Amino acid sequence: DAGITQSPRHKVTETGTPVTLRCHQTENHRYMYWYRQDPGHGLRLIHYSYGVKDTDKGEVSDGYSVSRSKTEDFLLTLESATSSQTSVYFCAISDGGLGTDTQYFGPGTRLTVL
Amino acid sequence: DQQVKQNSPSLSVQEGRISILNCDYTNSMFDYFLWYKKYPAEGPTFLISISSIKDKNEDGRFTVFLNKSAKHLSLHIVPSQPGDSAVYFCAASAAGANSKLTFGKGITLSVRP
Numbered sequence: 001d002a003g004i005t006q007s008p009r010h011k012v013t014e015t016g017t018p019v020t021l022r023c024h025q026t027e028n029h030r031y032m033y034w035y036r037q038d039p040g041h042g043l044r045l046i047h048y049s050y051g052v053k054d055t056d057k058g059e060v061s062d063g064y065s066v067s068r069s070k071t072e073d074f075l076l077t078l079e080s081a082t083s084s085q086t087s088v089y090f091c092a093i094s095d096g097g098l099g100t101d102t103q104y105f106g107p108g109t110r111l112t113v114l
Numbered sequence: 115d116q117q118v119k120q121n122s123p124s125l126s127v128q129e130g131r132i133s134i135l136n137c138d139y140t141n142s143m144f145d146y147f148l149w150y151k152k153y154p155a156e157g158p159t160f161l162i163s164i165s166s167i168k169d170k171n172e173d174g175r176f177t178v179f180l181n182k183s184a185k186h187l188s189l190h191i192v193p194s195q196p197g198d199s200a201v202y203f204c205a206a207s208a209a210g211a212n213s214k215l216t217f218g219k220g221i222t223l224s225v226r227p
Binding site for chain 2: 004033040041042043044045048058090101102103104105106107108
């Protein structure tokens with residue numbers, strides 16, 4: 001298994017509070033991704049990173065920001081959490097970013113916004 | 115606009131029989147396709163992939179078929195086992211897209227003992 005950890009694994013928070021999720025990898029892969037999984041939607045890309053300090057938006061980026069100050073860490077921040085951001089969040093990594101590169105996923109973080 | 119479609123939300127098969135999971139795509143730029151398996155409370159795990167230069171890729175009990183003209187791929191599992199019961203996601207990417215994957219909504223496979 002690829003060395004990917006996510007923290008926390010579960011979090012309950014209130015509307016309007018800031019939340020930061022962390023993804024940590026030990027594979028030294030260049031690319032890192034944040035997805036959310038919701039019933040009826042599959043996996044949707046929030047943001048991704050193609051190197052330290054290099055990030056870009058995915059298809060559902062509104063309300064989220066990311067940062068990558070080190071190769072191994074990719075942070076996802078909800079500046080002011082809303083109930084619509086209740087979801088399961090997955091981090092993924094890949095090595096090449098060449099379009100034929102496999103992504104490997106972390107175990108997920110279940111976030112509930114009350 | 116859903117570019118990767120898994121139109122059947124669920125599939126139930128008998129143990130030992132073949133499971134066929136289907137996936138359609140609309141973006142002609144997609145040239146790499148993957149299947150992931152997901153158990154509850156776990157992250158998706160990579161299962162098998164196929165490049166657009168091939169029409170078939172096999173790995174043990176799992177075979178993926180690609181029909182580019184129909185923009186259709188399928189995953190065959192033979193023989194199906196109860197441990198195969200999971201959600202299966204089809205995903206696709208295009209060259210030069212930073213390996214961004216577009217996922218289908220998933221199919222829940224149940225294998226009955």
